[in-house]
Amino acid sequence: MSGTAAKGTAASENASGALLSRLAGLRERVAALVERRSADDPTAADPLRGLYVTPETARRLAALPPVDGTGGAAAAAGGGYAGQAYAGGSDDEVPDASEASGAPGASEAPGASDRPAALAARFGLSALDLHILLTALAPDVDRGFEPLYGYLNDDVGRRRATVALALDLAGTGPYEPAARARFHPAAPLLSGGLLVIEQEDRPLPGRALRVPERVVAHLLGDDGLDPELSGGEVELLSAVQRAAGRTGSGDRSGEPSFAGRLAALASERPLAVHLRERRPGTAAAPVTDGLRSAGLPVLRYRPEGRDGEGAGLAGALLREARLRRAAVVVGPLPERPQGLVRALAGRDVPVVFFGSEPYDPGWAPDAGLFAMDAPDDGAAAGEVWSAALGSVEVAGGFDLAAAVAPYRLGAAQIRRAARAATALAAFDGTPLTTAHIQHSARQQSAPLLDRHARRVRPAVGFDGLVLPPEPLALLHELVQRARHREKVLGQWRLRTGGGRGRGVVALFAGDSGTGKTLSAEVVAGELGLDLYVVELSAVVDKYIGETEKNLEQIFSEADRTDAVLLFDEADAVFGKRSEVKSSHDRYANLESAYLLQRLEAFDGIAVLTTNLRANIDDAFTRRLDLVVDFPFPDAEQRTALWRSCLAATPCADDLALDVCAKEFELSGGAIRSAAVTAGYLAAGRGEAVSAEDVRAGARREYRKMGRLVPDASPLWD
Structure with a gap:
């Protein structure tokens, strides 16, 4: 024994x-x-x-x-x-x-x-x-x-x-x-x-x-958890022994953190607190760790999914907390939390509630409960990742800081993601890579955007883009903004007041087929995030106020999710406000006013695309971090686009792609469609793609656009 x-x-x-x-x-x-x-x-x-x-x-x-x-x-x-x-x-x-x-x-x-x-x-x-x-x-x-x-x-x-x-x-x-x-x-x-x-x-x-x-x-001396609480909703977390002279968890400056101060107060006297989270799951872990570091066991209660108001276990939970001299951490709160809050608050047990909804004083008016917004946990993400991964074998050239910078995860989420990434690498039988880290981090974000948008798993990188130097540099800057926004806007405090968020919003403007959507996918792939394309047909509603409700659901989920949000053909909802001549104009302007206010408080990453930049309201332009203009490709860029599209395709030696690029003025999207047509023609014959297949694909795109198709050209002689 x-x-x-x-x-x-x-x-x-x-x-x-x-x-x-x-x-x-x-x-x-x-x-x-x-x-x-x-x-x-x-x-x-x-x-x-x-x-x-x-x-x-x-x-x-x-x-x-x-x-x-x-x-x-x-x-x-x-x-x-x-x-x-x-x-x-x-x-x-x-x-x-x-x-x-x-x-x-x-x-x-x-x-x-x-x-x-x-x-x-x-x-x-x-x-x-x-x-x-x-x-x-x-x-x-x-x-x-x-x-x-x-x-x-x-x-x-x-x-x-x-x-x-x-x-x-x-x-x-x-x-x-x-x-x-x-x-x-x-x-x-x-x-x-x-x-x-x-x-x-x-x-x-x-x-x-x-x-x-x-x-x-x-x-009789049995310290096992009450069987009434052992159904999975309640978890018992034992106290953590503190080092000598330590009074609680602290931040990187050595000062007691918010969670540490809260835990120190809870260890002195009972209290009831409601913390409103900006992102789900970010408040519970640091507060729980702080309480445990203060010498208090913690009963972690997750009432979601329970019938009624989730107050059925409150009596057993309070009894268990008193028997153990423990604190209770409850959340996320159910849709109707009044009964649960009244049953637990105002007792002689420290209780911390948390959730994304604001506190309602009517929940427990006489309980002496005080409410506040949960601050960021103050954890240095890179340090937490390094500590969580420990001595795990990593692949050569692995840049951990760059890999995890886009993810806004709490310390507990980081530890879970690190365990999942380590297990995934062991399953693959390889050292830990960026792909393992990013895949596991995306799972912690638990996005619900699939209900309102179409998810795209990025499959292209910057090497697949053919753009002039200026827009290409702006795309790289967009990636850097997304990676370092927590440092610049948070730690360096360069964010202005007025309730503004830490979001990054960019506008991609250019003709159809110039690479706007593809560039958004490249940005998402470079950040290791998923791309969510907002289906405007599912957002815009003829009934007054419904469009704003649909957009609010999307923005709220995007705020809490590590992903890139793409509004394709954004001028449909971000268009210019007009002079009010009828009730329809007034309600249309209300929609634009809502979007202007919502972008101010946005915390996620969003890309707007438009074919006509002049259609975007100037007030939206002021709220954009970057505007990237996508020019129509010249002959040299069209040649590079042809080569990029046919890079993995068996081709004849005499394609003369430069000649085709000069004869047919096609955008990047049209060139891709023409290359696909050429591939089908060659596959039907069982041969490699020939120059005639390439020209046939280009002629097909000209006809689709209603342009005059040249029958022959001396350049092909």
Whole structure:
């Protein structure tokens, strides 16, 4: 057995011994009560008395030595309840652990863990509360109490303590208001989930008492998670041992981070906080780590997907948190969180709620809950990635900082992505590469944009682009902006106020087929992100306000997703505002005004494309980071485009692509279509692509555009 396991077993045995020692004292009081009742039992000679426990049997059972947890007998602890019979007193009195230890059977072996006393302190139990609790759980620990309780209840079938029996053993009864109040739903025993009063159809004195199994197990030294919470929604995270002199997690400057300050406050006093996240999953991990570093275990509750308001487990969750002196972290919150927030907030347990929706004071107006926006976790992404990957073998020339720069992941998401990338590399049997990192990071983003846009997995790079130097340089700048925006706009604080986001928005303008959409795919591929093409047919709606709703869904998802958003033919929704001459003009201008405001707060990466730059409103142009003009290719660029399109195609030696490029003035998109046509013609003959196939494809594109097709040219002679 390991040292840790042996230590845990010893602690459990100490806790069990402490509880059994207390029950030994309880048994003495049960024996005394049996003696008093059996001394003048008028039914002792009843021939039907066999249906009951006889006085002689009760005396004999009461005289048996109690169980000591090792199969032997334990010496009776002696002493009455708290040294004397309960004689009233304030029902609001809450003893500390030392006072509660004066309850039944306080004498125990040196060094034993007195969990009942600790439980009384945590839940605010009075001495009478603790007596009631021990009386109720006695049959769950020592079955010798069952016939004794049956005798005292005058019903052999009722082998649990009743309200009247528990109070009778304490020297009081349900006729005293102070004693009766201990069974009120708001009293510590019931509100804390320590006691269940069964048989609602009976009068209170005759109702049976039951202690939940989790409470019995805890008092016996079992620290396993409550089975009621083990369905997957609740995760137990143990506290982390802190280094000497450390008071919590800090940021890179050495100052305590937001999560560290919150954890330090939670460790001093209970509090309830609601954190609004800008991106899902970014607040829970740093706050959880901070609480654990402050020495608090954490119960992480994910209520999503539960019926109703997700408050069904709140009682068990609060009880478990009190038993462990733990904090509770809850989120993302369900659609209707009022019941959950009211059930958990305002208690003597630190609770942190988080979600993407703003806090509503109507959720729990009297809970003393304070709300704030969750800040960035302050983690240096490159450092977290390096620490998470550790000594994993990486491919040569691997630039980790450049590979992970486009991803806005929290520390916990980075660690999960690093584990997934390492497993993927092991599956491939290769060292870790950029592709492994980027694939795993994309999975953490969990995009929902597929509902509103068409996803494109980039398959081309800058080597597949044929552009003049100026637009090519602007595309490289766009990539650099996307990679370094967190540093420039966040750490360097070059972002202006007014609620502006950290998004990167570019406009690609040029004739059809000049490479705008392909360039957007190249940018996404260079960043290791997916490209989402917004289908304007699914966005624009004839009903007033519906277009804005559809666009808001897209922008909201793009804010939370690491992806490149492409608005193709953007002038359809980003067009110029017009003079208001009718109600239609007014509502059309409202759509443009909404887009202007939304772009200001955008946090993602978006590319707008248009064939007519003049159609884009000047107010949109001011909000753009880059405008890239795509010129029509000249003869030299057309030749390069032909060669790029046919690079992997078997071709004849005499294609004369430069001659074809001079004769046919085609855009890049048209050249690609012509090359595809040439490929089909050659494949049909079972031969390589010839010059005539290339010319036939070019002539086909001329006809599609309605242009005059030259029949012959001396250049081909």
